[in-house]
Structure formats: structure tokens, C-alpha cells
Amino acid sequence: MPMKFPTFRSRQAGTAEKMWTRCPSCEEQLFNKQLEKAMFVCPTCGHHFRLSAPVRLGQLIDEGSWEEHDPGLVSVDPLGFVDQKAYPDRVAAAQLATGLRDAAIWGTARIEGQPLAIVVMDFAFMGGSMGAVVGEKVARAAESALAERLPLVIVSASGGARMQEGTFALMQLAKTMGALERLREARVPYISIMSDPTTGGTFASYAAMGDVNLAEPNALIGFAGARVGAGTIGQELPPGFQRAEFLFHHGFVDRVVARPDLRREVAQLLRFLVPPEPVHG
Numbered sequence: 130m131p132m133k134f135p136t137f138r139s140r141q142a143g144t145a146e147k148m149w150t151r152c153p154s155c156e157e158q159l160f161n162k163q164l165e166k167a168m169f170v171c172p173t174c175g176h177h178f179r180l181s182a183p184v185r186l187g188q189l190i191d192e193g194s195w196e197e198h199d200p201g202l203v204s205v206d207p208l209g210f211v212d213q214k215a216y217p218d219r220v221a222a223a224q225l226a227t228g229l230r231d232a233a234i235w236g237t238a239r240i241e242g243q244p245l246a247i248v249v250m251d252f253a254f255m256g257g258s259m260g261a262v263v264g265e266k267v268a269r270a271a272e273s274a275l276a277e278r279l280p281l282v283i284v285s286a287s288g289g290a291r292m293q294e295g296t297f298a299l300m301q302l303a304k305t306m307g308a309l310e311r312l313r314e315a316r317v318p319y320i321s322i323m324s325d326p327t328t329g330g331t332f333a334s335y336a337a338m339g340d341v342n343l344a345e346p347n348a349l350i351g352f353a354g355a356r357v358g359a360g361t362i363g364q365e366l367p368p369g370f371q372r373a374e375f376l377f378h379h380g381f382v383d384r385v386v387a388r389p390d391l392r393r394e395v396a397q398l399l400r401f402l403v404p405p406e407p408v409h410g
């Protein structure tokens with residue numbers, strides 16, 4: 130099903146005609162049109178703004194190649210969970226704000242002509258939290274990648290498991306890992322792209338398990354927050370701990386890739402990792 134990508138500005142349509150965005154890193158006022166042209170990377174300091182899933186797709190894949198799968202999957206409320214708001218109300222508000230059904234979309238597409246299955250998460254949807262829908266989409270993408278022998282790319286942007294789904298959310302860790310393990314056994318490549326932030330259960334499951342793990346500059350990546358980590362080991366943590374560059378220097382991330390280079394980098398990796406079609410004859 131072809132999908133129209135909403136623009137960065139159309140998502141902000143509810144907040145009047147905003148023309149400028151302040152960079153949270155260098156505080157420069159940036160003209161939105163210019164920011165969009167710069168792939169939402171601050172031209173002054175290089176800060177990578179968080180992207181909506183449709184904008185991310187628009188930057189990565191070949192135009193017109195997107196075919197979304199399972200767009201109709203929606204969360205149920207298995208626990209009848211209510212905090213300050215009932216869980217279904219939170220989901221409805223997030224759907225209204227983002228135009229998405231849940232915190233991830235998946236489909237098939239092409240990058241520089243090469244076919245792939247791709248999952249993209251959206252942090253704006255309840256902190257990119259992984260509940261049953263996100264887990265199911267990741268698992269189905271991996272299963273479809275296996276059946277079709279298509280490389281899999283997952284772009285993560287997530288605070289972790291969705292607490293409103295409790296154990297059902299935690300079960301997604303095992304489910305997604307099982308699907309990825311079958312992919313690995315069949316030697317179908319999986320590239321993980323970690324954007325800011327990739328933490329909690331998402332990091333503890335599929336996000337860190339790529340055959341190649343890429344990260345965007347300065348992305349926050351890790352399991353528990355720095356305070357919990359320091360408390361657990363009873364030691365001060367080094368500066369920059371849990372940032373993409375730190376993880377790269379310690380061998381956890383294979384490459385830190387600036388956003389303008391990401392599409393080319395993934396295309397090149399796909400050419401390395403995907404064997405050419407066997408010639409029958």
C-alpha cells in the first residue's frame with residue numbers, strides 16, 4: 130500500500146505556523162525549511178534532531194519503493210492499565226499526534242535499487258516504547274525477511290518496553306530475538322541503526338543484535354540510565370558513557386554514521402552482505 134509521507138511541518142501543523150526551531154544543543158534558531166533540507170541536522174553544531182518514522186523512511190529509501198505491511202495492527206489493553214490516563218486514551222492521543230497506529234512501521238522497500246525489509250521506530254509515539262504491536266512488527270519483518278531472503282534493516286528510536294503492557298511488552302524481547310536468531314541461522318543479513326535514543330528493552334533485544342550495528346552521532350544508547358548504572362556498580366561512570374562514540378570506541382557499535390551519509394552507507398553494506406542472485410543454468 131503506497132503511503133504518503135507527512136512532512137516535518139505537517140506533523141507540527143497543530144502548533145500554528147512554526148517557521149523556526151531552536152537547536153537544543155547550540156541554541157541557534159534554525160529556519161525549518163533549511164533544517165529539513167539539512168536532513169534535520171543542525172548546520173551549526175551537527176546536532177541530530179529526532180525524526181518521525183515517515184521522514185526517516187523518506188531519507189533512507191528509494192522514492193516510490195515503500196510498501197507498508199501490517200499497517201492495521203493496533204494495541205489492545207491487556208491489563209486494563211490506568212495511570213494518570215487510561216492506556217487506550219494514551220494510545221489514541223499518540224495516534225492523533227503522530228498519524229501512526231503505533232511506535233513502529235514496517236514494510237518492504239529499496240535502497241539504491243536493492244530490496245530489503247525495513248522497520249522504523251518513532252520516538253514521538255509514546256517514547257518509541259515497545260509493546261505487542263512493535264514486537265509483532267519486528268518479528269513479522271524478520272520472518273518475512275527470512276522467507277523472502279531479504280536483508281533486514283531496523284532503525285531504532287525507543288525508550289524501551291511499554292510499561293502499560295507489562296509482561297506482554299517484556300515478552301516481545303524473547304519473541305523478536307527468536308525471529309532474529311532464525312534469520313542469523315539462515316545467514317540473512319540484519320543491519321541495526323540506533324538513533325537517539327535507543328535504550329531499555331529495545332537496546333536489550335533487537336537493536337544491539339545487528340550483523341552490523343550503526344549509530345547516529347551522539348545518540349544515547351544503553352540499557353538503564355546512567356544513575357541506575359552508577360548505583361548498581363557503585364562507581365562514577367566515565368564522561369560520554371552511553372553515547373554512540375563511546376560505544377564505538379569500546380567495540381559495541383561498528384560505526385557512527387552522520388545522517389547525510391547513512392543512506393549511502395547502508396546501500397554499501399547491503400552490497401557487501403547480500404550475495405548476488407545465483408545464476409541457474
Ligand SMILES: [Zn+2]
Binds near residue numbers: 154155156172175176
Ligand atoms: Zn545546533
